[in-house]
Amino acid sequence: MAYDKRTDGRDWGEVRPMEAKAGIIKRAHGSGWFKIGNTEAFAAVYGPREMFPRFQQNPEKGVLRVHYNMMPFSSAGDRIRPGPSRRSKEISHVAQKALLPVMDLSEFANSVVDVFIELPQTDAGTRCAGICAASIALADAGIPMKDMVCAISAGKVEDKMLVDLNYDEDSHEIGVDIPIAMMHNSKQITLMQMDGVISKEHVKEAVGYVNKACDQIYDVMKAALKDKFKTAEGGSQ
Amino acid sequence: MNEELHKEIISLLGKGTRLDGRKADQYRKVRVETGVSRNAEGSASVWIGDTQVTAGVKLEVIKPYPDQPDDGSMMVNVELYPLSSPDFETGPPDILAIELARITDRAIRESKTLDTKKLCIESGEKAWMVIIDVCTMNDAGNLFDAIYLAAMAAMKDAVFPTLEDGVVDYKHKTTEKLPLAKTPVSVTVFKYGNHLIVDPTDTEQKVYDARLTVGVLEDGQLCSMQKGGEEPISEDEVFKMIDMAQVASQELRKNI
Numbered sequence: 001m002a003y004d005k006r007t008d009g010r011d012w013g014e015v016r017p018m019e020a021k022a023g024i025i026k027r028a029h030g031s032g033w034f035k036i037g038n039t040e041a042f043a044a045v046y047g048p049r050e051m052f053p054r055f056q057q058n059p060e061k062g063v064l065r066v067h068y069n070m071m072p073f074s075s076a077g078d079r080i081r082p083g084p085s086r087r088s089k090e091i092s093h094v095a096q097k098a099l100l101p102v103m104d105l106s107e108f109a110n111s112v113v114d115v116f117i118e119l120p121q122t123d124a125g126t127r128c129a130g131i132c133a134a135s136i137a138l139a140d141a142g143i144p145m146k147d148m149v150c151a152i153s154a155g156k157v158e159d160k161m162l163v164d165l166n167y168d169e170d171s172h173e174i175g176v177d178i179p180i181a182m183m184h185n186s187k188q189i190t191l192m193q194m195d196g197v198i199s200k201e202h203v204k205e206a207v208g209y210v211n212k213a214c215d216q217i218y219d220v221m222k223a224a225l226k227d228k229f230k231t232a233e234g235g236s237q
Numbered sequence: 238m239n240e241e242l243h244k245e246i247i248s249l250l251g252k253g254t255r256l257d258g259r260k261a262d263q264y265r266k267v268r269v270e271t272g273v274s275r276n277a278e279g280s281a282s283v284w285i286g287d288t289q290v291t292a293g294v295k296l297e298v299i300k301p302y303p304d305q306p307d308d309g310s311m312m313v314n315v316e317l318y319p320l321s322s323p324d325f326e327t328g329p330p331d332i333l334a335i336e337l338a339r340i341t342d343r344a345i346r347e348s349k350t351l352d353t354k355k356l357c358i359e360s361g362e363k364a365w366m367v368i369i370d371v372c373t374m375n376d377a378g379n380l381f382d383a384i385y386l387a388a389m390a391a392m393k394d395a396v397f398p399t400l401e402d403g404v405v406d407y408k409h410k411t412t413e414k415l416p417l418a419k420t421p422v423s424v425t426v427f428k429y430g431n432h433l434i435v436d437p438t439d440t441e442q443k444v445y446d447a448r449l450t451v452g453v454l455e456d457g458q459l460c461s462m463q464k465g466g467e468e469p470i471s472e473d474e475v476f477k478m479i480d481m482a483q484v485a486s487q488e489l490r491k492n493i
Contacts, residue, residue, distance in 0.1 A: 025375045026287045027322050027439070038275060042374065044320040067327055072314070072370035073277035073293025077407055079368050082316055083329065116320035118372070120291055121274040 003158040007169065008037075012162040015152065015213050020132070020224035022140045030141025032224070034133040036152075037166060038123035043133035045141040048111035062108025066096035066115045068130050074122045076167060091127045098131050098151065098181040098191035104144040113143055124170035128152050128179050131191065136221050140228065149190055150217035151181035154206035156198055163209035178203065180210040184218040187211060243429065243444040250432035257438060262481055264436040269386065269492045271394040278410065279395025281493075283387040285436060287377035289321075292369060292387035294395040294415075298405055299366040301357065309356020309364035313342035313388055315371050322376035322439070336463070340423070341371070341385050344452035344461035348421050351392070355416035363403060367392070367415065378439040381450050382489070385423035390493040392417060421460045422489045424482035425450040428470060433477055435485050449475065451482035455490070 010016070016037030025031035028044035035041075051057040068091045072080050095117070105113065115137065117130035128151035135149045154163045156176040162169065170177050176196030182189055194203070249255055259265070265286030274280040277293035301308055315338035317325045330338070345351060356365040369391060371384045397413045399406040427437050428447040437445065446468035452461035459479065464470065470478070 025289075025320065026377060027375050028320070042320065046319070046323050049323070067319070069318075071274070071291070071293065071372050072316070072368070073274055073280060073295050076276045079295035079297065079370070082314065082370070084327075114319070116318065118318055118320050118374070120280075120293070120372075121276055123276075 003160050003172070006162065008166055012160060013209055013212070015164045015216055016166065018217065018220045020136060020220045022136050022224045022228035028137070028141075030137045030139070030143070032133040032136025032140060034129050034136060034221075036125060036129050036132075036164065038121060039125050039129045040119065040121045041126065041129040041133040042118045042120070043130065043137040044116045045113060045137045045143065046116070047113040048105075048108040048143075049114070051110060051112040057110040059109050062105030062111045062113055064096055064100055064103055064105060064113050064115070066092050066099065066117065066134065068092040068095055068117045068127065070119045070122060070126065074119050076123070091130075094191055094193065095127060095131050095134065099134055099138065099149055101188070101190050102145045102147045102149055102183055103138070104146065107144070113138075122167075124165050124167040125153050125179070127191075128181065131181050132217060132221060136224055139225055147183040147185045148218055148221055149181050150184050150214040150221070151179065151191060152210055152213045152217060153177055153179040154209040156196070156202055156206070161202060161205045161209070163213055178206045180207065182210060182214045184214055187214070239444055242440070246441060246444065247430040247432060250429060250434065255434065256440060261432060261434040262485065264485065264488070267386075267489065267492050269390050271390055276407070277391070278398060279391045279393070279415070281387050281390035281394055282374070283383050283390060285379055285383045286438065287375055288379055288383050289374040290371055290380065290383045290387045291374055292371040292384075292391035294391045295368045295370070296395070296398060296405070297366045297368065298358065298363055298400070298403065301361060301364040306361035307357045308353040309366060310353060311342075311346065311351055311367040311369070313338050313345065313369045313371065315341070315384055317373050317376075321373040325373070325376070336465070337380060337384055338371075340381070340450055340461060340463050341388050344385065344421050344423060345388065345392075348419055348452065348454060348460035350417060350419045350421055352416035352418050358400070365397070367395075376439060378442045379425065379436045381425040382423055382436065385452070386489060386493060389420060389422065393420075393493055419454050420490060420493065421452045421454050422486045422493070423450055423452045423461070424485040424489065426478040426481050428466070428468065428474065433474065433481060435481060449478045451479055453483055453486035457483050
């Protein structure tokens with residue numbers, strides 16, 4: 001049976017509904033919340049603060065650390081055992097690399113900026129949602145950045161190219177998932193992964209979808225940050 | 238310990254107030270929202286002031302323990318996320334996380350809140366295991382009571398998934414609720430000098446002398462206690478603390 005209609009009724013190039021907030025975790029120096037469809041990510045930034053263990057300190061500039069985690073009850077299947085897994089460690093690693101190019105940590109020698117990403121509810125696209133939440137959190141924390149990082153997946157289900165795969169599409173037998181993170185202004189790519197079999201032309205199409213979705217994501221993130229500072233002004237009146 | 242802060246808190250309590258202007262027996266605003274994670278069998282977020290914790294219930298089919306072939310089982314786990322406080326670190330659960338999880342676990346278990354006989358699917362072969370994970374999202378003090386309340390709210394929200402030929406279909410939930418017989422809630426009373434308070438902020442919680450967590454059932458009976466902190470408490474204080482817990486528990490229970 002051909003995949004001629006998306007399980008949730010969206011158009012092929014249509015992103016799931018997005019929502020975002022900034023500054024929702026009061027103890028953190030900066031925080032962000034990003035929801036896309038039924039995937040929901042919280043991110044908190046702590047730092048710049050003193051780096052421990054000390055041997056990991058960099059006397060030249062600050063270090064960015066990213067910790068990605070799915071909450072134990074967040075998945076559609078079995079409970080996820082708490083603690084780091086091979087998967088979460090790899091995602092933490094690539095998410096760190098996705099965010100680093102926009103950061104200017106030159107003023108923070110020997111310090112660390114910690115980003116913690118937690119997902120209470122998932123429906124595919126968790127690393128991308130996590131990166132978006134982290135982008136908001138870093139901006140909210142006032143860490144110098146030259147751009148915002150927007151992330152979303154594109155891919156292929158059977159013979160159809162589409163953007164923002166949900167869980168059914170991501171786990172489809174003949175499916176290809178390509179999570180991509182992109183700097184909003186320069187459109188440079190900071191994360192790209194893929195699993196499945198696909199032609200170069202189709203990858204090009206997928207990147208095109210992401211490029212377009214990137215602007216939509218940016219608008220949502222910007223609105224969240226503006227809203228927070230608007231709220232803060234309102235509070236001080 | 239920050240002696241100045243400790244002194245200031247005691248001096249304020251002597252004048253009948255606290256750092257944020259509350260009375261000794263006054264909670265911050267409490268809010269509970271259920272169904273916050275659609276993949277969990279049950280879930281709830283609890284806010285006490287700026288403190289936020291989120292709890293989720295997952296149900297798994299296990300083989301019953303040999304000495305209790307007709308009982309299902311339960312477990313409470315607490316995750317103190319470094320996302321929620323600069324004081325929490327990554328790595329295996331530290332002693333605070335273990336203590337919080339065990340206080341909550343014991344209270345639910347020993348009060349027979351959950352009717353584990355009703356969790357049996359096939360004697361000696363199959364039974365439900367209820368796993369409650371409570372995760373901290375923002376620690377602005379009094380995680381004790383927030384965690385307990387979130388665990389109970391998530392259990393009340395939970396429904397069984399579909400079970401077909403012994404295989405769980407998590408995508409299709411039933412409308413059947415967990416067999417809950419009681420609704421315990423916990424109130425932790427903190428001691429500063431000769432004063433007793435409930436619901437400390439994270440600042441207050443840094444410098445307490447002693448604490449007593451009291452689990453209270455609907456009828457006022459007690460279902461768990463745990464003393465903490467470095468200073469002792471007198472017999473008289475224990476009963477004052479229980480009195481405060483019994484009173485406060487009634488208001489707290491209204492939220493779930």
